[in-house]
Amino acid sequence: MSLVLQHVSKTYNPRSAHPVRAVRDLDLDVPDGDIIALLGSSGCGKTSTLRMVAGFEDVSEGTITLAGKRIDRLAPARRGVAMAFEGYALYPPLNVEENIGFGLAREGGLRRGTDTRKRVHEVADLLEIGPILDRRPAGLSGGQQQRASLARALARDADLHLLDEPMGQLEPQLRAVLRGRVKALIKARGLTAVLVTHDQTEANAMADRIAVMEGGVLQQYGPPGELRDRPVNLFVATFLGEPPMNALPATVQPGGLRLEDGEGVHLDVPPSALPPVGSKVVFGVRPHRITLGQGRLHATVTSNQWLGDQAHVAMELGDRLIVAVAHQRVAAAVGSRLDFDFREADAHVFDAESGRALLHGNQPA
């Protein structure tokens, strides 16, 4: 079901000398049947947001609506929300099967006519914990506990599924397999889900839209491609992408930009999109968009790594580091000079002071 957060804020210890403003004025609209990812660094307010939606934390300000109904004052059990917790929160005396089944028997846990045992086994098999259904949480590894907690949430027929770092403990191979299966299950059952993750690959792979948060503030909310190609600010631009976007100081000149790279390369940019001549800006280009071997810019190679399927080449340009990614090996020794270039269409320009995006390729931001 669709979820709408309006002006939601969370302040912990509001009357103390050190209130913590964990979430600030958050607006978020999750359409029915979508998976959205909350992505951001540690402490940015992801778990606080989920806990307010689930009802384990009061909202300090704002409203939360699920399927058109205000839920922010309802008790957690009455919200129709299933949550997989960051700390798993399994019931110690129950075995894995009972943990997953817990809540299914209760009203609202399963649609009428659904076979509880069958549902538990289906979800357990999907997450590869079928063989440990008779074990208690104390006898499980961290990754097994985490999957039991995820299974318990996914087994339920809730209006909304909240998944807080549901696969953070798993090794990359298993994680990659499970994220495909979990997404397929969510889509097949038509569930609406909010997934919290640190892992941008997971967010890109699973989410219809990604919400990037920083310091309790939503920075941008949109489909993965939009965040990649049209980041609203320098934070989003450099937070997403592996390796991150290169950022170089530049100055607006008549008809374009001058990169402060020691050589002063001029870039043609439509002047209408730029602040007045002389303004300081930041020029950005993604590592995958740099072509090596020839071009207008020249830098000194500081490392050249072949990762099995791609080369990461780091270069010093003035006092800045630039990273380029190539899909073949690059013949460039550390210490050698390397020419490189990029297309104007792949350039991004940001305001140096606010970080706000001014230009993406040839289009104003």
Ligand SMILES: Nc1ncnc2c1ncn2[C@@H]1O[C@H](COP(=O)(O)OP(=O)(O)OP(=O)(O)O)[C@@H](O)[C@H]1O
């Ligand atoms: N119960 C609490 N009392 C006081 N401060 C809290 C409480 N819970 C969280 N915080 C603070 O609120 C901020 C946001 O925390 P939150 O747990 O929402 O972050 P997060 O994005 O989930 O981080 P992580 O990725 O590390 O899980 C942090 O500064 C945290 O220290």
Ligand SMILES: [Mg+2]
């Ligand atoms: Mg958290």
